[in-house]
Amino acid sequence: MELSDFLRAIFALALTLGLVGLAAVALRRYGPDAMARLAAQKKDRRLRVVESLVLDPSRRLIIVECDGRERLVLLGEGRVLDDLKTPDAG
Template identity: 75%
Template sequence: MDLATFARAIFALVLTLGLIGLAAVALRKYGPDAMARFQGVRKDRRMRVVETLVLDPSRRLLIVECDGQERLVLLGEGRVVDLKPRDAA
């Protein structure tokens, strides 16, 4: 193997890794919206996660909106606890 062949192989490897990195950056930036468009996901969804808060490595609080009503949900330790409606006192 001469130096020109070795240099060409290194250049091809760098080019390939660069294209993979560029694709990863593009998917990270445009991925969620682009994937939703390709899959035909409707914009009028009934349920969405409004906000999340990580309490510790095993527990997480979520505010989930479903049909215009927000609920506070605690996830963790193998169970799901619906605490109460967010707008209720």
């Protein structure tokens, strides 16, 4: 193996690792979260999760906003355990 072959292999390895690193940076910056934000800005969404709180491994409290009204929902084991509705303002 000559010196030129060795240097060519090192250059190819450095180029490959650089491209993988560049792809990782691009995926972090423009990955699924960024694409979801762009898609959400294009459409007027009626439903969104305002806040979520994990109570224990099987239960979670979430505040859901639908058409400008917020609801508190208790979720557990993949099903809705209770729908705790906030009083209507008007």
